[in-house]
Amino acid sequence: MSDPAQTATEEHLPAPHPGLSASEVAERVARGEVNDVPVRSSRSTAEIVRANVFTRFNAIIGVLFLIILVVGPLQDGLFGFVIVANTAIGIVQELRAKKTLDSLAVIGEARPTVRRGGAPCPIPTSGIVLDDVIELGPGDKCVVDGRVLEADGLEIDESLLTGEADPVLKRPGDPVMSGSFVVAGGGAFAATKVGREAYAAQLAEEASRFTLVHSELRTGISQILKYVTWMMIPTAIGLILSQWIIQDHDWREAVRRMVAGIVPMVPEGLVLLTSVAFAIGVIRLGRKQCLVQELPAIEGLARVDVVCLDKTGTLTEGGMDVSELRLLDGAAHAEGGGRGGEQGGEEGGRGGEQGGEKGREAYVRQVLGALGKADPRPNASLQAIIDAYPSPDGPHWQCTDSLPFSSARKYSGAALRSPDGESATWLLGAPDVLLPAGDPALAHVEELNAQGLRVLLLARATRGLDDPGVTDGVRPTGLVVLEQRLRPDAGATLRYFAEQDVSAKVISGDNAVSVGAVAAKLGLTGATGPVDARRLPAEREAMGRALDEGAVFGRVTPQQKRDMVGALQHRGHTVAMTGDGVNDVLALKDADIGVSMGSGSEATRAVAQIVLLNNSFATLPSVVAEGRRVIGNITRVATLFLTKTVYSVLLAILVVCSQVPYPFLPRHLTLLSTLTIGVPAFFLALAPNKERAKPHFVRRVMRYAIPAGAIAGVATFAAYLLARHYYTGPGALDAETSAATLTLFLISLWVLAIIARPYTWWRIGLVLAMAAGFLVVLATPWLQHFFALKLVGETMPWAAVAIAATAAAALELAWRWVGRRFPA
Structure with a gap:
């Protein structure tokens, strides 16, 4: 037979809204009233291709490549094919990262619970339609705009939208904005705006979008590239004038020499390598969920x-276990409070009926069970109490009012009516928040806390839950001791x-x-x-x-x-x-x-x-390790790329000022860049690196790239001038270029050897393999012809080696001086 009081209370409670029927959902889908905002974890394929192909420097290199196709042999346009290959690598790697991200995003995507046909069911955010009834609980995010239908102590934090830090208590009829989230209580709301009409429709998309911006690394690289762009224009003009007018070269030869001077200024591979390193990092981490x-x-x-x-x-793990329930001196008064006069005695009420300590403990267990039942969305602590003290059988306890747990309050509460009609307000929460300083019960709490145990206080309040001073004068009843799982x-x-x-x-x-x-x-x-x-x-x-x-x-x-x-x-x-x-x-x-x-x-x-x-x-x-690998290695290889930029600019300036032919053709610098920068940088960028990254990327890179590039440029130009005085007659320019190329290769190889430190077997092997590659070119006749490289005689080649050795010693001194003068 049901309790009349309980039946009367239930009659006044509004019935839960059943939500939309299947036919109503179909009608709204047909009208396009769906939450169609795309929540993407990555850029689209078209955006990836566009971002990797249509770049400022691809445009510059593309124009120079077309010029070479018009004026010179194809081998001088090798740099164009390198750009194509590098861009393709970047697209492939980012597409792999996109595939990884998209699959992981499906796993991590929010699935709000909606009511349809009276039954709750979780669906993707894109499946919500206008007027859907969406359930809310602690931690749930409001994915569309709406109007509250049901509220049980529902508190919503709108700080991410409005900047207001305090949670807002919501009642039926109040608006709900997408992008806000529930901090306490529960309820349900009807969707009034979906898709792009919602107040914060872009928030979820932006929060989970794969982006390549707002990075010190990328900002620093962009800053460097901006300066390089401005340097290229006057350098190109100076080179074409000096090679065509002053040196009286054939215009085709002048253009080839100008292109040779401009192309190595562009650290095009640095941007690509950064994208590849990030993308591979995403893939590696994706494999680890x-x-x-x-x-x-x-x-x-x-x-x-x-x-x-x-x-x-x-x-700690999410779950907890109740290890002990300790009754406090106030337990008897807590039970007997309203009935002590009727039933008399220190034991009061139920305690007297059930006999002392055991009766009081049984009563407290029932109170805890009723508190657990009163909260439809318990947190981990309350769930442990529910598991330990399930709702009592027999006549039901009634919950006439409730206060959900809040992180700001540190407690929850409920107004309960026992089966025999007694009403009381109970609080469950942090003992040091509910009790005044110096309360005897806090001594027990300190002992338990010192053991790493979590303790909640059950206390009886003398005021209503809606009273701001509800915690004043509470009577402690018991301590619930929870053991956390590490x-x-x-x-x-x-x-x-x-x-x-x-x-x-x-x-x-x-x-x-x-x-x-x-x-x-x-x-x-x-x-x-x-x-x-x-x-x-x-x-x-x-x-x-x-x-x-x-x-x-x-x-x-x-x-x-x-x-x-x-x-x-x-x-x-x-x-x-x-x-x-x-x-x-x-x-x-x-x-x-x-x-x-x-x-x-x-x-x-x-x-x-x-x-x-x-x-x-x-x-x-x-x-953390993946982050350090990426940033540490990009900083390392950026020094290689920018050393090349510095010596290229310096060589161009020296050529214009000295009014001599530019020493290299594009094919020479393509060969050097491939062996001393391109190939080794790819391996170094993906190597393990545990050093914590430090700020000021541009300063850290340029502090060594500038002196290294200056040494390389001066030494190479010195070798070139010496060769111009040594060689005479037909073919002298090719011999001079070969001697300068040998010098620059050896110096660049030494820069690589410095950057590759600390040495491991594969780093040593990488440097030796690049040296062997250059030797193969010098020793193979058709490669000599293809790259226009042939060392003439013995004196000048050994002089080039000696100059390179002197430059290597200067590089070592500069490396140590920079380390002391500008510590990392």
Whole structure:
């Protein structure tokens, strides 16, 4: 027989909205009222081809290639075929990365739950139609605009759209904006705007789009290329005038020499190699179930020196287990509160009926079970309580009002009516938030927290849930002790960060002592001195100093997490933030790199640059290592490319000023670029590299490229002038060019040998293979003829070798001087 009070209450509750029927959905699809905003993880194939083909420097090289096709032999246009090959490699690699990203994005795509025909069903965001009823719970992102139909303590954070930090309590009839997310409670809303009509229709697309912009690496390369472009125009004019008018060359020969001087100025392979390195990084990480939503995130992780870790879901696994229930002195009063006068005695109410301690514990278990049933979307802590204390059988407890858990509040609550008619308001949450300082119960809590256990307080409130002072004067009833499951790989990951000079900061909303104990079990340095974030200074500089000194911080609010990230950045740190809950969204958005777990909320996955689809914290070292490999190697090979740019510009200036023929044809520099830059740079760019990347890319590259290029240019020009005085008669220009080519090759090879350090067997083999390739050209008659290279006599070739050896010694001195004068 049903309880009349319960039946009356249920009659006043509105029935859940059934949603659209199948026919209604079909009608809206036919009218085009669908959420058709494309959520892409990568650029389209057409965009990839266009971005790799139609570049400024491909246009320049293409024009020069066409000029060579008109004026000279095909071998002088080899640089054009190299550009075609390099562009094709770039397109293929990025298409491979696109395929990897698209497949991973399907796995990580948000699937909101809609009601259709009265039944909830998860569908892709693109399957939503106008008027669909979409269910909401903590962590869910609002993917379209709508109007609230049902609300159970529904609090929505709209800060990503409006900048307003405080969550907004939503009631039926209130609007919901796409791009906002739920921080507490639950409910449902009807879609009023879908597709491109939604307020933030582009947010999801932009958050998960494969992008090649906003990167210090790419910005630095673009800056370098801009300067090179401006240098090319006057250099080309000067060369064509000096070769045609002053040297009185045939116009075809003058054009060939001008093209030879201009082509090596363009570090065209550097842009390609950067794209290839990023794309291969995406593919490698994709194989480890790591979705890189923005390419620069790979580079950013290489620069990270502080990683902020959320304890729950990162250091610990999502689930928990109830290990103990401790009753407190207030338990008897809590049970007997409203009925003590009727039933009398210290035991009061149910405790007296069921006999002392056991009766009180049974009652508290029933209260916990009823609290669990009152929340339709329990978090991990409440789920553990539900598993341990299921809703009591027999006459049902009624929930007349509820307050969902919020990270900002640190507690949840419910107004419950027991089967025998007693009404009481119960709170479940952080003991140090619900109780005043000095309360005797906090001593028990400290003991348990010191063991790494999580503790929740069950307390009876004397005020209603809608009262702002509901926590005032609560009567503690019991402590629920939860045991957290440590991730087996978390300790090794923390050790990796320590070895790589990356500071790990554990930032959690839990009790500081408990968080510190967990971190200490995992071996985190500094875990023995946990800090309660409520005592942190609000001023940014002071907060930054405290963060630098500490390693574990507890009782951190979502806004504080954001402030802490900002304070660390203010002190010059590059910050990565990991998290999986809605309380991490703001910090993830502001961090230099946001890392979300695949099982995390939709909101965290949307704002994070990297999503660990396998939910494994142990994947992070692979991501960091991949970032360091990319940025470290690109910095390394950029020095090769820009050394060539510097000596090319210098040679052109020296030729114009000296009024001598340009020493090289395009084929010579194509050969040198291939053997000393193109081929070795490809291998070096994909090699392992564990060095943490440092800022100021352009300065770091140019600090050695300028002196190295200057030495190479001066030494090569000196060898060329010496050869001009040594050789006379017919064929002298070819002999002079061959001597200069030998000098420049040996110097460039030495630059490669310096850049390839520290040596491994394959790096030594790479340098030797390039040297062997040049020897093959010199020793093979048809290759000699093809590249117009033939060493004449013995004196001048050995003089060229001696000049190159002197230049190599100068390069070594410059390398060491630069290292001391401009430390990395």
